[in-house]
Amino acid sequence: MTTMVRRALLSVWDKTGLVPFAERLVAQGVELVSTGGTSRALKEAGLPVTDVSDVTKFPEIMDGRVKTLHPGIHGGLLADLSKDEHKAALQAHGIGPIGLVVCNLYPFENAVESGAGAADLVETIDVGGPSMTRAAAKNFAHVAIVVDPADYDAVAAALEAGGTDLALRRRLAAKAFARLSAYDATIAAWMDETTRDDDVAIDHKVWAAFGGKRVAEMRYGENPHQSAAFYRATGGGGIASARIVQGKALSYNNVADGDAALSAVADFKDEVAAVIVKHANPCGIAIGSSLAEAYERARMCDPVSAFGGVIALSRPLDKDTAEKIAAIFTEVVIAPGATDEALAVVAAKPNVRLLLVDALPELSGTMVHTVGGGFLLQSKDDGFVPRSAMTVATKRQPTVAEWADLAFAWRAVKHIKSNAILYARGQATVGVGAGQMSRVDSARIAAWKAAEAAKTAGDAETWTKGSVAASDAFFPFADGLETIVAAGATAVIQPGGSRRDDEVIAAADAAGIAMVMTGMRHFRH
Incomplete structure (x- = not known):
């Protein structure tokens, strides 16, 4: 009509x-x-x-x-x-x-x-x-x-x-x-933000409302046969507020991986840190005395997977770091600023998407996951556990160096898909096992990747020897811990809470390693 x-x-x-x-x-x-x-x-x-x-x-x-x-x-x-x-x-x-x-x-x-x-x-x-x-x-x-x-x-x-x-x-x-x-x-x-009880992490209202404005139509979604668009929520911050300085339009997967990388590096905002993400999982996280060192240490954790990865940095991109990044194929680089010299280096690689943010995202807030006919809403995993709240379950106490690596590994492992096992040494990941149905398999994969990375670097000895390991959830049996011990780790951090904790602790004591329990789980699906 x-x-x-x-x-x-x-x-x-x-x-x-x-x-x-x-x-x-x-x-x-x-x-x-x-x-x-x-x-x-x-x-x-x-x-x-x-x-x-x-x-x-x-x-x-x-x-x-x-x-x-x-x-x-x-x-x-x-x-x-x-x-x-x-x-x-x-x-x-x-x-x-x-x-x-x-x-x-x-x-x-x-x-x-x-x-x-x-x-x-x-x-x-x-x-x-x-x-x-x-x-x-x-x-x-x-x-x-x-x-x-x-x-x-x-x-x-x-x-x-x-x-x-x-x-x-x-x-x-x-x-x-x-x-x-x-x-x-x-x-x-806004009303909720200004009226919420500060003592309540998230007040789950009877009615939930979300809104956003389309900022880009994607060529396609996760796969070419899927359509997709990118929406920005008001005051959302994070990847949705990033400015594209150069490069092609972001793909659906670029945005998803960029969000994972930016969220991970935000956990290290007080340090000079670099995170490399591939298919929503970090394949390298490291702290360094300089940004270039942090990036290089993160890359060496899994140099094969780093190819074509998405990188997030905790400091403004500088010339030295830009030159190292430009040396291999990289999809996306995200940083809180960049020097003119760094911009000139990246400009020579026009296919690299460079995104700048005003600030790293906050660790608190909410997350939404859609399901058929509805959605799940939860608070972000901002779970910081102070050392004073951790328990050493074994006879052997961690050394000072092990404590530092255990704290680093515990922050890093929460950004890896469960089941997750991570090996770290010297404030850098050396092996990552992600998304396996068995925690034992995650431990094996992480150790294998560490051995392959060591070979690539020309080291005769696997990098898990003398490392610490982090597990995102408890060990249901001792076999996962035994796999970590066999890889050469000397200390482990895990939530605890298994019915077989006593068996796991006994296995750790028998191997002479230190085990720390946090009382907090870091599942990530």
């Missing part, structure tokens, strides 16, 4: 493209009704405009909080013109139908990101705009609602061709409801 538009209501904050669009409406004989700043902008352009107050016979009041909330407006928006009684009501009350609404909302999201105070934010919560938008979208059978200037051309072209059709109006209504949902989700999140 094609609908001619005789009257349009325009009330926008973002006036991009407004005047040219309104000129096309007027050329089609459409009467313009408008409010406040929108009305002024149209009048200044020489266009005929009827003020909303002339329609409602009531002035704007309360600093503009109340202007369009009136039957003279909403009756024109909500009238079902297929019903005689609705048309009769319009006539009886002198209300003219409105066939087109152009409305975008007060920029609450922008105000949040600018750090505005609570009083200013409250005044930026739009009421009239969402009300008009919702009314028009509900009545899409007769009214077209435009919330995005990107749709001006399509709507104007439809009117110039004779009117808006039902498919277009329904598509515009769906977009409007999505916009309202994202807008309200941002407000709800």
Whole structure:
């Protein structure tokens, strides 16, 4: 069903493209009704405009909080013109139908990101705009609602061709409801943030709301037959706030791996650290006296997997580190800044995607995982365990050097998919076993990778000899620990809590190694 538009209501904050669009409406004989700043902008352009107050016979009041909330407006928006009684009501009350609404909302999201105070934010919560938008979208059978200037051309072209059709109006209504949902989700999140009890990590509300704006359409998703797009939440930070300095557009997998790398390096924000991720798992994490050293130590953990990897750094990218990174094929580099010299080095590798962030992400917050028909929401794994809360379960105490490596390994292992076993030495990973169904297999794979890396480096001795090991969860049997002992590790850190802890501890004592229990698990799925 094609609908001619005789009257349009325009009330926008973002006036991009407004005047040219309104000129096309007027050329089609459409009467313009408008409010406040929108009305002024149209009048200044020489266009005929009827003020909303002339329609409602009531002035704007309360600093503009109340202007369009009136039957003279909403009756024109909500009238079902297929019903005689609705048309009769319009006539009886002198209300003219409105066939087109152009409305975008007060920029609450922008105000949040600018750090505005609570009083200013409250005044930026739009009421009239969402009300008009919702009314028009509900009545899409007769009214077209435009919330995005990107749709001006399509709507104007439809009117110039004779009117808006039902498919277009329904598509515009769906977009409007999505916009309202994202807008309200941002407000709800801010309200929750400012009212939450500080003693509660996450208050799981009865209703959960999430919203975001599309920032990019991907060529495809995880695989070429899957479609994908990237959305940014208001004030989200992290990978969604990164600026692409150079390189091709990010792929779905680039974003996923970049998020994993950035989250991992954030756990080492107080040190000079580098993380290399491949297929969502770190294949190298290291601390160094310089950024270049940290990167090189991370790369040497698994130089084969580092090829084509995603790198996150805890310090601004410098020339020396950039030169080392540029020496092999790298997909993405993420850092909190970069020197001009580093930018020049990376520029010689145009396929490298360089992303800069203002700050490393916070470890706290929430995570959402979609499932069929719903989603799971949980707090991030920010589980720091101070040494004073750890228990040495074995007869032998860790040495000072082992304690340092155990603390490093415990922070690193939580970023590896379960079942996870990690070997570390000198504040660097030397072997990573990830995502295996058996913890024993993870321990074996990590030891094998360490041996292969040592061969690549020309070392005759495997790098797990004299290392420490971290397990993301307890050992259900002693066989996993025995595999670690056979690899040459001298100390282990694990949560504990198995029914067979006594057997595992006895195996550690028999091997003469130290074992520390944290009481905290780091499953990652």
